[in-house]
Amino acid sequence: MDKRKHRKISRRSLLGGILGATVLPVSKVLAKRLPMLDPGDPTKTPGRGPSKLGQRSKFEHPIKSPSDISSRTPLQDLYSTITPSDLHYERHHAGIPDIDPEKYELLIHGMVARPMKFTLADLKSFPAVTRTCFIECAGNFRTGKEEMTPQDILGLTSQSEWTGVLLSTVFREVGASHEAKWFLAEGSDAAVMTRTIPMWKAWDDAMIVYAQNGEAIRPEQGYPARLLLPGFEGNMNIKWLRRIEIGDEPWMTREETSKYTYPVNDKIRMFSFEMDARSIITYPCYPNKIKTGWIEIRGLAWSGRGKITKVEVSTDAGQTWNEASLQGPILSKAHTYFRYLWGWNGTPTEILSRATDETGYMQPTLQQLTTARGTKTGGYHMNPITSWQIKPDGTLLFKPE
Numbered sequence: 365m366d367k368r369k370h371r372k373i374s375r376r377s378l379l380g381g382i383l384g385a386t387v388l389p390v391s392k393v394l395a396k397r398l399p400m401l402d403p404g405d406p407t408k409t410p411g412r413g414p415s416k417l418g419q420r421s422k423f424e425h426p427i428k429s430p431s432d433i434s435s436r437t438p439l440q441d442l443y444s445t446i447t448p449s450d451l452h453y454e455r456h457h458a459g460i461p462d463i464d465p466e467k468y469e470l471l472i473h474g475m476v477a478r479p480m481k482f483t484l485a486d487l488k489s490f491p492a493v494t495r496t497c498f499i500e501c502a503g504n505f506r507t508g509k510e511e512m513t514p515q516d517i518l519g520l521t522s523q524s525e526w527t528g529v530l531l532s533t534v535f536r537e538v539g540a541s542h543e544a545k546w547f548l549a550e551g552s553d554a555a556v557m558t559r560t561i562p563m564w565k566a567w568d569d570a571m572i573v574y575a576q577n578g579e580a581i582r583p584e585q586g587y588p589a590r591l592l593l594p595g596f597e598g599n600m601n602i603k604w605l606r607r608i609e610i611g612d613e614p615w616m617t618r619e620e621t622s623k624y625t626y627p628v629n630d631k632i633r634m635f636s637f638e639m640d641a642r643s644i645i646t647y648p649c650y651p652n653k654i655k656t657g658w659i660e661i662r663g664l665a666w667s668g669r670g671k672i673t674k675v676e677v678s679t680d681a682g683q684t685w686n687e688a689s690l691q692g693p694i695l696s697k698a699h700t701y702f703r704y705l706w707g708w709n710g711t712p713t714e715i716l717s718r719a720t721d722e723t724g725y726m727q728p729t730l731q732q733l734t735t736a737r738g739t740k741t742g743g744y745h746m747n748p749i750t751s752w753q754i755k756p757d758g759t760l761l762f763k764p765e
């Protein structure tokens with residue numbers, strides 16, 4: 365490379381180039397005066413200055429694929445377990461209310477010694493706790509056609525690092541009765557979402573969270589504060605939380621009786637509160653195309669009942685299973701990343717993953733699920749093993765069953 369040509373690129377020659385542009389086309393001026401300078405080369409010209417707010421590379425375009433009622437996390441675009449806050453899935457029944465944090469109040473009453481109202485500042489003044497876990501909609505699972513991405517199939521799950529106060533701390537403050545068996549949580553959006561939650565969850569790991577991934581929780585996720593019930597179905601994690609009533613019987617709210625768990629009598633209870641263990645391969649998947657050679661199969665596994673202990677991958681349509689490596693630290697009730705190195709020889713096949721959690725539960729096949737549930741499958745808590753077909757030319761397609 366000719367060094368003298370480089371030395372010619374001074375501030376003056378740059379300005380000359382710009383001024384010259386008024387009489388000559390820029391390209392001509394640059395070609396004449398700055399033969400080594402490509403104005404489009406970002407490694408040779410100064411870039412943008414610092415900004416008030418960072419942004420993604422203009423070459424990256426992850427989107428949440430919104431519908432009228434929800435938006436889904438692009439699982440195939442994520443490299444690990446945390447969902448960037450602006451990619452957290454959304455499900456709301458009456459839109460997103462803009463709640464003024466100064467006016468925010470949470471009422472706690474019912475079977476308590478001291479009914480109380482808490483401002484956001486009050487909630488923040490309690491000792492804080494931070495934990496990483498997923499939230500997953502009970503209706504998370506779609507199938508039906510081959511051209512489906514992980515986002516289309518299973519995008520109603522996301523993971524954040526949440527910060528807030530343990531519900532048990534606040535319940536001690538109001539003197540919640542130890543006789544109480546249930547509490548009602550109510551949101552302040554126009555949907556007035558209410559769910560009955562067992563008291564043991566409050567004494568265990570339930571939280572009221574006001575921060576998500578290190579900053580104030582997003583409006584979509586319940587700003588300024590939501591209930592977080594690690595491992596429990598998304599619907600019970602009431603957003604824009606405004607009222608908690610403590611009692612000894614379930615309320616049997618509309619959501620409970622029309623859709624989800626009817627929690628009184630085990631005989632008519634359809635689903636558990638917890639989300640069962642499941643997994644999905646997020647690479648390779650539709651619409652990827654692979655070449656023969658080494659492929660690192662990657663994906664996510666999680667369980668609402670504790671830690672993931674094992675993820676197995678099959679590369680022969682489910683005939684044999686091999687243990688994938690799990691990325692640590694493995695957290696309880698949290699998305700867990702798995703990886704499995706595999707050499708593809710060009711033969712068409714199917715790749716699958718199945719998760720096992722610390723209770724010993726193993727993710728079932730769709731056949732096992734429907735057999736176990738009889739006709740009462742409904743659209744909720746469906747966690748079957750899913751499969752990607754690999755075609756002779758290396759294209760991938762979902763295998764709807």
Ligand SMILES: Nc1nc2c(c(=O)[nH]1)N[C@H]1C(S)=C(S)[C@@H](COP(=O)(O)O)O[C@H]1N2
Pocket residue numbers: 452453454455456457458499500501502550551552553555556557584585586597598599600601602603604605
């Ligand atoms: N107040 C309120 N809470 C709510 C809802 C709602 O519509 N209003 N939707 C529920 C449902 S069905 C789910 S799956 C989760 C979704 O949480 P996210 O939007 O933060 O992902 O919030 C739950 N909590």
Ligand SMILES: [Mo]
Pocket residue numbers: 455500501502503598599
């Ligand atoms: Mo949901």
